[in-house]
Amino acid sequence: MKKTLPAAIALALTAGLAAAETTVQSCNRSVTFDAPPARAISNDVNLTEMMLVLGLADRMVGYTGISGWKTLEEDMRAGVEQLPELSAKYPSKEVLVGADADFFFAGWNYGMKVGGEVTPETLAPFGIQVYELTESCAHIMDRDKASIEDMYADLMNLGRIFDVEARAAELVDGYRADLSAFASGLDTGEPLRVFVYDSGEDTPFTAGLYAMPTALIEAAGGVNIMNDFDKSWGTVTWEEVVERNPEVVVIVNYxxxxxxxxxxxxxxxxxxxxLEAVKNDRFVTLEYVEATPGPRNIQAIKTLARAFWGE
Known part of the structure; x- marks a missing residue:
């Protein structure tokens, strides 16, 4: 005779299984996790720092995309000493599969390229789920301009995915309180015109509407002169820069x-x-990891505000 569980027990078990699933929004996809990833890989220094501040090094099998361009912040380095860098630049599909990964934290132009060999769709058959950096979603869908809320959303989603939501909430609440206290003591004037100089001499590579520096500059009391540039990062002309006459130039260092x-x-x-910025020698430097979405955005806002308005 087939035995059946009492209805109350069956209902409790079903509820428990349902609770174990976590669904988050990743760009234009809803991604469901049956359990927290155990063999994660992150790409790029800023995404890796997000994993580290959440205490997830023990859930990782490695990271990619740092030494080929940038260096991990010194005070974060200890968090990945035991982890291998699996690829100096963007990883191949073979690298991720070969590491037996079950999760890839990356973004569009942060480890993945539209139409490239490494995408959520190409990794799915190998059991590798992908969470996409929110700022990078502008490469594949319509969205609002960049915001510090993008970084907060990523931390909170990672918290849900890895079942460390309380830690994520504590971090985000702390960041909000820190910035609020800092802003309350800031004496600002009319927003300053700011140009982000990433690289390039013949033509400058800069941050547009959807790139994090636009949000950082606004939080510090400025306005990105290229905030009508309908891209995340891209190339403009020096003529446009001269015409808009920035009062401050933010240099991205890497x-x-x-x-x-x-x-x-x-x-x-x-x-x-x-240019007003050149005549008055008003330049401020942000490290790459400060200018891209991650925990060091908080310090970046403070650095910019002090450069804009003085101590």
Whole structure:
């Protein structure tokens, strides 16, 4: 005779199984996790720092995309000493599958390219689920301009995925309180016109409407002169920069060309001699990991605000 569970017990077990599932929004996808990932990989320094501040190093089998361009912040390095860098730049599908990963935290142009070999769709057959960096969603869908809320959303979603939601909420609440206290003591004026100089001499590569620096600049009391540039990051013309006459230039520091070399290029080029930022030598440097979505956005806002308005 077939035995059946009492209805109350069966209902409790069913509820328990349902509770174990977690669904989060990742760009234009809803992604459901039956259990927290145990063999995660993150791409890029800022995404890796998000994993580390949530205490998830023991859920990771490695990381990718750091040493080929950037370096992990020194005070975060200890968190990944035991983890291998599986690829110096963007990982191949074979790298991720070979590491027996079950989760990839990446973004569009942060480890994945539209139409590339590594996407949520190409990794799904291998049991690798993907959570996409919110800021990067602009590459594949319509969305609002960048916001510090994007970074908070990523931390909270990672908290849900890995069942450390209380830790994520504590971090986000702390970041909000920190910025609120800082802003209350800030004496600002009319928003300053700001240009983000990432790289390039013939044509500048800069942050547009959907890139995190736009949000950081606004939080610090400025306005990105390229906030009508309908992209995340991309190339514009120097003529546009000159026409919009920035009062401050934010230099993103990474790669082979140093921040000081970028500043020297602008200061010494006669074409920029009449820019307010050049005439007044108003340059401020953000490290790559500060200018891209991650925990160090909080310090970046403070750095910008102090440069805009003084101590």
């Amino acid at each position: 790669g082979d060309v140093t921040a000081e070399q970028k500043r020297a290029f602008m200061m010494s080029n006669p074409a920029f001699a009449d």
